[in-house]
Amino acid sequence: MVTPPGGVGLDVGGVTRKLRGRKDSRGMRGLKRSWRRHWQLYLLILVPIAYFVVFKYVPMANAIIAFKDYNVVDGVWGSDWAGTKHFERFFENPVFWPVLRNTFLLSAYVVLASFPIPIILALALNEVRLRFFKNTVQMVTYAPYFISTVVVVSMTILFLSPRLGIAGHVTQFFGLGSIDFLSDPDYFRHIYVVSDVWQTMGYSAVIYLAALAGIDPALYEAARVDGASRWQKILNVDLPGILPTAMIVLVLGVGNVMAIGFEKAYLFQNSLNISQSEIIPTYTYKVGLLNADFSQAAAIGLFNGAINLCLLLGVNAIVKRLTGNGLW
Amino acid sequence: MTSTLEEHPQKTRGARPARTRDGRKPTRIKESSIDRWFMAGVYILLTTFLLAVLLPLIYIVASSFSDPLAVSSGQVTLWPINFTLEGYVRALSDNSILSGFGNSLFYTIVGTAISLALTVAIAYPLSRSDFWGRRGITVFVVFTMLFAGGIIPTYLVVQNLGLLDTRWALILPQAIGVWQVIIAVAFFRTSIPDELYEAAQLDGASDMRFLFKVVLPLSKPLLAVIALMYAIYQWNSYFDALLYLRDPGLYPLQLVLRNVLILNQTAPGLDAAAALERQQLADLMKYSLIVISTVPVMLVYPFVARFFNKGILIGAVKG
Numbered sequence: 001m002v003t004p005p006g007g008v009g010l011d012v013g014g015v016t017r018k019l020r021g022r023k024d025s026r027g028m029r030g031l032k033r034s035w036r037r038h039w040q041l042y043l044l045i046l047v048p049i050a051y052f053v054v055f056k057y058v059p060m061a062n063a064i065i066a067f068k069d070y071n072v073v074d075g076v077w078g079s080d081w082a083g084t085k086h087f088e089r090f091f092e093n094p095v096f097w098p099v100l101r102n103t104f105l106l107s108a109y110v111v112l113a114s115f116p117i118p119i120i121l122a123l124a125l126n127e128v129r130l131r132f133f134k135n136t137v138q139m140v141t142y143a144p145y146f147i148s149t150v151v152v153v154s155m156t157i158l159f160l161s162p163r164l165g166i167a168g169h170v171t172q173f174f175g176l177g178s179i180d181f182l183s184d185p186d187y188f189r190h191i192y193v194v195s196d197v198w199q200t201m202g203y204s205a206v207i208y209l210a211a212l213a214g215i216d217p218a219l220y221e222a223a224r225v226d227g228a229s230r231w232q233k234i235l236n237v238d239l240p241g242i243l244p245t246a247m248i249v250l251v252l253g254v255g256n257v258m259a260i261g262f263e264k265a266y267l268f269q270n271s272l273n274i275s276q277s278e279i280i281p282t283y284t285y286k287v288g289l290l291n292a293d294f295s296q297a298a299a300i301g302l303f304n305g306a307i308n309l310c311l312l313l314g315v316n317a318i319v320k321r322l323t324g325n326g327l328w
Numbered sequence: 329m330t331s332t333l334e335e336h337p338q339k340t341r342g343a344r345p346a347r348t349r350d351g352r353k354p355t356r357i358k359e360s361s362i363d364r365w366f367m368a369g370v371y372i373l374l375t376t377f378l379l380a381v382l383l384p385l386i387y388i389v390a391s392s393f394s395d396p397l398a399v400s401s402g403q404v405t406l407w408p409i410n411f412t413l414e415g416y417v418r419a420l421s422d423n424s425i426l427s428g429f430g431n432s433l434f435y436t437i438v439g440t441a442i443s444l445a446l447t448v449a450i451a452y453p454l455s456r457s458d459f460w461g462r463r464g465i466t467v468f469v470v471f472t473m474l475f476a477g478g479i480i481p482t483y484l485v486v487q488n489l490g491l492l493d494t495r496w497a498l499i500l501p502q503a504i505g506v507w508q509v510i511i512a513v514a515f516f517r518t519s520i521p522d523e524l525y526e527a528a529q530l531d532g533a534s535d536m537r538f539l540f541k542v543v544l545p546l547s548k549p550l551l552a553v554i555a556l557m558y559a560i561y562q563w564n565s566y567f568d569a570l571l572y573l574r575d576p577g578l579y580p581l582q583l584v585l586r587n588v589l590i591l592n593q594t595a596p597g598l599d600a601a602a603a604l605e606r607q608q609l610a611d612l613m614k615y616s617l618i619v620i621s622t623v624p625v626m627l628v629y630p631f632v633a634r635f636f637n638k639g640i641l642i643g644a645v646k647g
Binding site for chain 1: 360362363366367370371373374377378380381382384385387388402446447449450452453454456458459460461465468469472474475476477478479480481482483484485489500501502503504534535536539560563564565566567571582585586589590614615618621622625626629630
């Protein structure tokens with residue numbers, strides 16, 4: 001899926017509120033009138049709607065196989081009911097706790113690290129008046145976002161490889177011997193997070209730069225009149241100014257917590273670091289497609305999706321209570 | 329090249345602007361020493377960020393042009409040692425890489441065209457204030473961002489449609505991005521005034537005609553941004569291919585890269601000396617491959633980065 005940059009300021013509620021039609025166009029009469037006038041638009045929108053039904057909503061319905069013993073012959077609807085057997089099997093599986101724990105820890109780490117760094121980058125960029133320097137930094141830090149995950153992971157592996165990576169030469173220079181970072185499970189999360197921040201910080205900073213550009217200049221004047229230093233200006237004008245944006249990014253980031261980085265975790269995985277790198281999405285993939293246990297995998301996926309949704313709703317509620325900003 | 333986010337309405341190149349953005353006169357009041365220390369800190373910080381991103385990229389490029397022996401013995405830092413194109417020759421003479429490159433071009437071009445058409449087809453009606461049902465449809469679309477069926481249930485759909493192991497499997501299941509729809513709706517709503525439609529209607533233009541003759545020509549920046557987002561997604565994705573494709577002849581470049589770069593699928597050597605040499609060449613080829621696969625994206629990037637920023641801004645600020 002094409003993801004937003006760290007989940008940019010998506011005002012879901014605002015969109016729907018603004019989309020509310022005029023009063024006279026409500027109800028069936030409104031539909032008839034609108035259809036007569038705009039039948040071409042309805043025909044136009046038909047194909048995309050079919051897309052969402054087929055590729056997004058049918059899978060949601062298919063998720064029912066989590067409660068069935070799916071077999072290919074009978075199909076999704078014909079297979080026998082199995083109750084919550086597949087969920088219980090997952091909860092009782094010895095991998096359940098480690099995998100859940102890995103997912104949570106990795107996600108929390110990613111959110112904690114990738115939330116503040118783009119803000120710091122944006123605030124610093126916003127202070128710089130040297131156009132050339134500012135543009136260069138922005139352009140360069142932005143670039144890695146365009147590099148594919150496969151390539152970023154390969155680069156990281158090449159750097160960290162004890163045989164030919166630059167990291168090996170550095171650790172040897174400092175007399176630490178050669179450390180095989182990728183085979184040591186304890187390094188997995190750090191490697192993942194650092195490469196993630198490296199790849200996305202410039203891109204994520206753009207949204208904050210936009211928010212900073214939208215701050216009322218009168219506030220800066222007032223701060224100057226009051227004799228604020230640059231640092232005080234950042235604390236009292238810039239930070240409150242980008243708070244709403246930051247909160248939305250945070251909520252979306254947390255909402256993404258359980259859905260994160262299948263692709264990247266899977267690429268970094270090897271048999272030696274698996275104790276820390278196996279997360280729910282990678283495990284689902286293995287159970288479902290490599291072992292062809294569709295019902296079990298669907299149950300795990302559904303469990304993951306449910307936790308994800310709960311986290312999103314929960315954090316949104318907390319953030320809204322604390323700061324008054326939220327997704328809706 | 330990237331214009332920064334604060335656009336000055338009247339850019340006076342060379343001459344000093346009458347006032348800066350925060351309304352300060354350019355003849356500055358003397359900065360306090362705290363501020364000067366602070367700014368020094370800001371520059372140090374930004375330089376650190378800059379180098380942290382830039383140095384690894386330079387290192388990769390330098391290594392890709394270096395002698396395999398120099399790379400594996402750690403002599404290469406930021407400049408090629410014993411310049412050679414061996415890695416590139418090797419990489420470009422590999423059939424799976426060439427076919428991956430071709431496949432990726434196909435997926436990117438066809439996929440982007442389909443995605444773009446579908447996105448306009450849903451975003452334009454949703455942007456019209458007189459379109460009945462747009463609130464419901466918006467909720468219907470945005471909900472898919474919050475909850476998804478999961479890997480396996482989606483796989484079943486692709487399987488039932490008979491798309492497994494076909495090129496369509498990489499194009500159709502991810503054809504529309506909700507995020508792109510939101511950006512497009514916001515753009516259409518803010519930059520195509522209702523009055524324009526009313527005028528066209530008086531002249532007897534149908535909705536379709538208006539869309540093709542007026543809206544799309546006015547929306548070129550938006551179309552460029554969205555097309556680029558989709559194109560980059562397609563060029564960089566490997567996961568769908570991993571799920572849905574068995575036939576190596578259909579593999580996109582990223583999946584080929586994964587097999588070569590991460591799974592180290594190279595032919596095992598016979599005797600030790602040959603194996604060592606082959607290993608070094610294979611390692612060199614990795615650096616060259618990284619450069620080759622990233623060059624197409626990086627060539628486009630400077631030209632569109634500006635649009636890209638603006639596109640995100642439209643979606644973010646006005647969304």
